[in-house]
Amino acid sequence: MKNLLFLLFAMLAGCAQPQLRGTGDLGVVIERAAGRVLIVDSSARARLGSVDGLGDLSHASVVFSRDARFAYVFGRDGGITKVDLLTQHIDRRVVQAGNSIGGAISQDGRLVVAQNYEPGGIKVFDAQTLELLADIPSTYGSDGLRAKVVGLADLPGNRFAYALFEAGEVWVADLSDPRRPQITKYRDIGKQPYDGLVTPNGRHYLAGLFGEDGIALIDLWQPQLGARKILAHYGRGEEKLPVFKMPHLRGWAVAGQRAYLPAVGRHEVLVVDTSTWQEVGRIAVKGQPVFVMARPDARQVWVNFAFPDNGWVQVIDTLDHKLVDTLTPGKAVLHLEFTPKGEQVWISARDDNRVVIYDTQTRQPVGEIPAESPSGIFFTSRAARIGF
């Protein structure tokens, strides 16, 4: 009897005691059509659970709190959902715009910023409570029009850089006093910036241009120099192919001394030396690149492609700029994400309803996770990176 009581007590205690664990190997996978995220563990290569009720995730992106416990999920419908990865619950959720494209988190982790299409602009929130702190409309020109905001990136000093699609401008918002934002505007940076990135050291902001061949570059250490154009005329005046999906830019484009950038409307990856910002090569690939992502050690660059070439993934060796592999992970590859040190890459195959895990050294699949129409994959290692 005494034994039985003891056992019962031990069992109860076991139930009450939360299982302690870290979040460094966790991540989320967006199930875009279901309005749900999966919480995944890249050590176990397994799904831990799911959280639903996140609204329209047809375009979604995620940033992480600096303690890597919370994922802020930005949905198409203007929703920001703060998901607790440990309890697998929604901590808070606000709908802050009609049409949104993503967000960023400040250097000190206290501010979450959403970038919006409709109404165009950015909004600044307290990361803990999601209370609105500032609303900065992207009004440009003299007619009171608001541009769609793209390419939002956090910078050192609680600043954020972003581009205005219709206006052809880049704005830098200093949010060191979040209720009194200071905006620096760079005008005439080029036609139709579609996305942007900041280099991993936080120094250079690049805005990819859709309306012309080239990329706008701002040296944030020397803002007085203004914006200049690199890779101008990379299309050599040839008519570009129809672009069925816009490429995406982030600091993952930088591998060591070089940046690997998608050519818009061409089956090419452009290679730039980041000390001179001159083109040093271009690599012919299978389709129009969407994500061009360096493995964390910078030895490989993995590329996926726009419709209708979205069944392929190619791997570039950065030592000699040769393609070393062409993979077929599944139908409609939408995204890829490396584990923190890059031994695995997780690839979402939307139309096969699975995430396929590859060993990046052997480039063989080593596992898969079922998911309903998966799109973005985001690991918590982003929490510690500038520009993510």
Added chain:
Amino acid sequence: MRSLFRLLCFTLALALSPQAAADPAPARQHELIRLVRQDCGSCHGMTLKGGLGSPLLPDNLRDKPAASLVATVVHGRPGTAMPPWKTILAEGEAEWIVARLLTGFPSE
């Protein structure tokens, strides 16, 4: 006489074309619905409420003639991010898609 015959044929063909353009086969319709929701959806949103591209809900399209919408799908809109879909879609398929957009696009 011969040219009159030709004209007659041409007129007949024109008159008959809306009926003659058969709906895509059911399997293809399924693919087209997925294409619109997923791939057009990358810019227009999976719910078609808009994104980088314009909203495509019936209320947004009501005032636009179907023929010009079909032309936009087939040939794109130069100067904007809307690409021509003629390498992917036959004209009849674009017409079928536009007709559905105008009345409320089916779910997958």
